[in-house]
Amino acid sequence: MTVKTEAARSTLTYSRMRGMVAILIAFMKQRRMGLNDFIQKIANNSYACKHPEVQSILKISQPQEPELMNANPSPPPSPSQQINLGPSSNPHAKPSDFHFLKVIGKGSFGKVLLARHKAEEAFYAVKVLQKKAILKKKEEKHIMSERNVLLKNVKHPFLVGLHFSFQTADKLYFVLDYINGGELFYHLQRERCFLEPRARFYAAEIASALGYLHSLNIVYRDLKPENILLDSQGHIVLTDFGLCKENIEHNGTTSTFCGTPEYLAPEVLHKQPYDRTVDWWCLGAVLYEMLYGLPPFYSRNTAEMYDNILNKPLQLKPNITNSARHLLEGLLQKDRTRRLGAKEDFMEIKNHIFFSLINWDDLINKKITPPFNPNVSGPSDLRHFDPEFTEEPVPNSIGRSPDSILITASVKEAAEAFLGFSYAPPMDSFL
Numbered sequence: 001m002t003v004k005t006e007a008a009r010s011t012l013t014y015s016r017m018r019g020m021v022a023i024l025i026a027f028m029k030q031r032r033m034g035l036n037d038f039i040q041k042i043a044n045n046s047y048a049c050k051h052p053e054v055q056s057i058l059k060i061s062q063p064q065e066p067e068l069m070n071a072n073p074s075p076p077p078s079p080s081q082q083i084n085l086g087p088s089s090n091p092h093a094k095p096s097d098f099h100f101l102k103v104i105g106k107g108s109f110g111k112v113l114l115a116r117h118k119a120e121e122a123f124y125a126v127k128v129l130q131k132k133a134i135l136k137k138k139e140e141k142h143i144m145s146e147r148n149v150l151l152k153n154v155k156h157p158f159l160v161g162l163h164f165s166f167q168t169a170d171k172l173y174f175v176l177d178y179i180n181g182g183e184l185f186y187h188l189q190r191e192r193c194f195l196e197p198r199a200r201f202y203a204a205e206i207a208s209a210l211g212y213l214h215s216l217n218i219v220y221r222d223l224k225p226e227n228i229l230l231d232s233q234g235h236i237v238l239t240d241f242g243l244c245k246e247n248i249e250h251n252g253t254t255s256t257f258c259g260t261p262e263y264l265a266p267e268v269l270h271k272q273p274y275d276r277t278v279d280w281w282c283l284g285a286v287l288y289e290m291l292y293g294l295p296p297f298y299s300r301n302t303a304e305m306y307d308n309i310l311n312k313p314l315q316l317k318p319n320i321t322n323s324a325r326h327l328l329e330g331l332l333q334k335d336r337t338r339r340l341g342a343k344e345d346f347m348e349i350k351n352h353i354f355f356s357l358i359n360w361d362d363l364i365n366k367k368i369t370p371p372f373n374p375n376v377s378g379p380s381d382l383r384h385f386d387p388e389f390t391e392e393p394v395p396n397s398i399g400r401s402p403d404s405i406l407i408t409a410s411v412k413e414a415a416e417a418f419l420g421f422s423y424a425p426p427m428d429s430f431l
Contacts, residue, residue, distance in 0.1 A: 093166035095173065095399040098126060103392045104180075104385050107240075109133045110171070113394060114178060114379070123379040124163060127174035128398055134172075157366055158209040160229070160239040171398075179237045181230030181374035182384025184290075188225055192293045196324060198371040199290040202228070203283065204358045205236035210279045211346025219275070223282035224260050225289065230384070234370030261302055262295040266310050266334045280341035280349065284331025291320055296332055310334075327354040 098115040105112035110129040117124060163175045184202065188194070194202070206228065213220055222240065229237040265281040267273075288296045297308035314332050316325050330340030330352070341348050350360060362368050374384055382390050 093164060093173075093175075095168065095171075098124075098399065100126070100394050100398050101380075102382060102385075103389045103394060104382070105389055111395075111398070113398060114180075114382070115175075116379075123178045125176045125178045127176060129172040129174075131167075131170055131172060156209060156212045157364060158205045158236045158238055159212065160237050176239075177237070178379060179229040179231050179239070180376050180379065180381060180384060181232055181234060183226055184228040184230065184236075184286075185225035186384060186386065187230070187372070188289065188293070194290045196291065196321060199287060200324075200354065200358070201368070201371050202236055202290065203287045204355055204360075204363055206238065206286065207283060207346060207349045207355075208360070208364060209236065209238045210283065211350070214276050214279070214345055220279050220282075222260060222263075223279060223286055224263050225286060228286070230370075230372075230374055232374060232376050233366075234373050235366055261305065262298060264306075264309060265336070267336050269306055269310055275336065276345060277336045277339045277342050280331050280339055281336075283349070284328055287324075288328055288332065291324065292317065296328075321354075323352075323354040323356075327352050 097119065098117055100113045100115045102114045103111050104114050104125065107127075107129075110127065110133070112125055112127045115124050115126040116122070160179065161177045163177070165172070165174050167173065206223070210220055210223070220238070223238075227238065227240045229239055231237050263282045263285045265278045268278060285295050296314060297305055297312060299305040299308060314329060316328060320328075327340070331349075333339040336342060340352065349355070359368070376383065
């Protein structure tokens with residue numbers, strides 16, 4: 001993957017630039033790996049970190065919520081362990097209703113594809129997950145959580161919407177809004193960093209989405225540029241709710257070790273109970289990255305990076321305004337009880353001087369013109385998607401219906417484990 005550094009070429013020597021590119025490429029590869037696989041890889045290496053707290057973190061093998069990370073997955077659940085994911089509201093939907101056109105994303109359990117509904121002629125992003133892979137890692141509750149959060153989020157402008165979901169004997173299908181302005185990560189990779197007004201606009205829309213989730217007692221837990229999309233006009237759309245934690249009241253806590261290494265809050269690394277302020281730490285980390293080009297406390301050495309998060313003071317270069325500096329210091333406060341948002345949650349962020357130029361009513365109604373327009377020509381314009389995905393052939397198996405595959409005993413068991421997954425919104429929601 002090539003990292004463009006046009007703005008830096010006039011001031012950097014060739015060798016220094018190559019060094020920076022190597023660091024960025026390593027950084028991007030690491031964060032694509034995901035926390036679970038990455039920690040296992042680090043833990044199995046021979047080197048050990050000097051800091052005892054970091055050593056303890058790297059030795060983690062069993063979290064307190066095994067459905068999120070399990071180093072020794074059990075066999076698929078028996079019928080007595082089945083999870084009912086709710087009543088099926090769209091039992092007639094099937095893969096053959098769609099033309100699957102392009103791969104636009106990949107994850108641990110499947111792919112995201114651009115698809116056109118044959119009857120409606122509408123374009124959707126269809127997330128196709130392999131039941132067998134989900135069951136192997138005991139992640140069915142994780143998928144249920146994502147589905148439940150999607151059902152609650154359909155009315156917020158900066159959260160991706162679920163149109164309906166359905167399943168076959170071996171796969172789950174989420175039919176989602178198609179967003180083709182590109183990942184924030186993709187644009188940061190190309191431009192290195194953003195000017196402060198652009199970063200403020202994105203941070204405000206992200207904060208609005210997080211505040212809405214918190215109002216539903218949901219903690220997002222995995223905010224990072226890869227999970228932040230731009231729509232065709234340039235507005236933020238938050239996606240991927242797989243690590244969300246539901247039913248966290250205002251003063252409630254949870255303790256699962258999960259997230260992405262660069263954005264883990266100190267209390268998560270300390271394996272202490274944490275609350276919704278973990279999302280405000282992540283907002284601070286993303287804002288820092290938008291302004292400076294790398295996350296705060298970043299190091300290629302993951303153990304050193306964890307040590308930095310836990311112990312190193314926040315260092316801010318002088319090329320940002322005092323209000324931005326004050327906001328970053330408040331959001332990236334290591335003590336969560338003193339962090340901005342600890343007392344009044346979103347209201348504290350909303351009322352911060354950094355956002356004094358934001359009219360929040362206009363923001364939520366999309367009346368503020370985005371600072372960057374992706375300039376996409378239509379649904380088939382994939383210029384802002386990584387060619388790593390779009391050049392991959394669409395698997396023939398994606399569009400197969402249950403009657404066209406050989407249903408083995410394991411496939412039957414997988415099908416039974418996700419009874420009730422399918423969902424369609426009430427008819428009046430389309431009006």
